[in-house]
Amino acid sequence: MFYSKIKAVGAYVPEYTVTNDDLSKIVDTNDEWISSRSGIRRRHFSKGENTSDLAAKAAEVILKKAGVKAEDVELIVVASVSPDYATPSVSCLVQSKIGAVNAVAFDIGAACSGFVFGLSTADKFIKSGVYKNALVIGSEVLSKYLDFEDRGTCVLFGDGAGGAFLERSEEGGILSEDMGSDGARGLSLTSGFRNVVNPYCEGERFIHSYIEMDGREIFDFATRTVPKSVEALIEKAGISVEDIDIVVPHQANARIVQIVARKLKIPMEKFYLNMEEYGNTSSASIPIALNEMDNKGLIKKGDTVLITGFGAGLTWGSMLIKF
Numbered sequence: 616m617f618y619s620k621i622k623a624v625g626a627y628v629p630e631y632t633v634t635n636d637d638l639s640k641i642v643d644t645n646d647e648w649i650s651s652r653s654g655i656r657r658r659h660f661s662k663g664e665n666t667s668d669l670a671a672k673a674a675e676v677i678l679k680k681a682g683v684k685a686e687d688v689e690l691i692v693v694a695s696v697s698p699d700y701a702t703p704s705v706s707c708l709v710q711s712k713i714g715a716v717n718a719v720a721f722d723i724g725a726a727c728s729g730f731v732f733g734l735s736t737a738d739k740f741i742k743s744g745v746y747k748n749a750l751v752i753g754s755e756v757l758s759k760y761l762d763f764e765d766r767g768t769c770v771l772f773g774d775g776a777g778g779a780f781l782e783r784s785e786e787g788g789i790l791s792e793d794m795g796s797d798g799a800r801g802l803s804l805t806s807g808f809r810n811v812v813n814p815y816c817e818g819e820r821f822i823h824s825y826i827e828m829d830g831r832e833i834f835d836f837a838t839r840t841v842p843k844s845v846e847a848l849i850e851k852a853g854i855s856v857e858d859i860d861i862v863v864p865h866q867a868n869a870r871i872v873q874i875v876a877r878k879l880k881i882p883m884e885k886f887y888l889n890m891e892e893y894g895n896t897s898s899a900s901i902p903i904a905l906n907e908m909d910n911k912g913l914i915k916k917g918d919t920v921l922i923t924g925f926g927a928g929l930t931w932g933s934m935l936i937k938f
């Protein structure tokens with residue numbers, strides 16, 4: 616039986632920052648509203664780099680930290696809802712940009728749960744003996760999907776990429792997971808819709824490329840579903856809440872995290888929050904946070920870390936990882 620272990624985490628975030636006050640100059644909002652409702656004060660926006668550029672730069676950081684050459688990477692999984700193209704995939708673009716000539720590369724779409732779903736997918740390939748290692752990345756340039764006339768969404772999201780290098784190990788690593796989806800509620804958070812118009816099916820072209828969201832519905836979903844997912848995970852793993860050293864939630868909203876913490880009776884001190892600096896970077900938010908903690912020495916060898924993502928689909932995923 617094989618396990619997969621995280622050998623290194625890394626991230627790359629565009630340098631350019633936009634504060635809440637900056638946004639209030641182009642849309643009817645203010646710092647007090649945004650920060651009190653979401654905990655977000657700034658976000659980083661790309662000034663031209665696309666999703667694969669961010670992902671490739673994150674990949675280079677991860678491989679450097681892991682001490683692994685690009686040609687030795689066997690699998691690349693990129694989670695993204697803001698790819699450069701419909702095809703080629705972000706992962707194939709990353710493969711080319713970093714020179715991972717021997718890797719198999721594909722993308723998965725699970726929105727803000729994407730990094731957890733990506734780790735889970737790579738874990739199965741490693742556990743089954745198909746591949747010995749994998750690069751799993753969440754990368755987003757959400758700014759290209761934001762309607763800067765919609766104050767209900769444009770203030771919440773940001774751009775960035777992060778990920779992890781997994782390798783085969785005698786011991787886990789990835790200990791346990793709980794994932795789920797509820798497609799019936801999927802239309803409460805959408806982006807990138809286009810209807811079918813072609814010479815055989817005429818009609819009005821109808822494109823909804825921007826992120827559109829029922830904020831209340833998503834808030835309600837997250838605060839109900841995440842605690843249940845974490846409870847299911849803890850039960851499957853046969854551990855207690857006290858055994859968890861650190862919780863890295865998807866960085867969508869500080870109020871959501873506070874409610875989740877209260878319901879799970881986990882002290883807020885165990886949660887790592889950085890949405891103040893980055894906003895919601897969807898699939899990239901958890902690995903950006905892991906990388907920041909790693910750089911600050913906040914994750915020690917042997918720590919049991921709970922990561923939990925939730926978002927469009929609707930999807931959710933929680934995972935216990937021994938570092």
Ligand code: COA
Pocket residue numbers: 643644645648649652653727766767768770828829830831833834867868895925926927
């Ligand atoms: N600045 C100022 N006012 C704003 C605003 C902004 N950026 N966005 C909305 N408002 C206004 C609304 O127009 C509304 O005004 P009205 O009462 O005059 O109609 C008022 O604020 C309340 O809006 P509402 O949408 O009810 O606010 P809310 O308390 O539900 O908070 C969210 C909105 C989006 C912050 C909240 O619902 C949320 O965080 N949801 C989860 C979103 C999320 O995390 N999505 C990603 C998941 S991966």
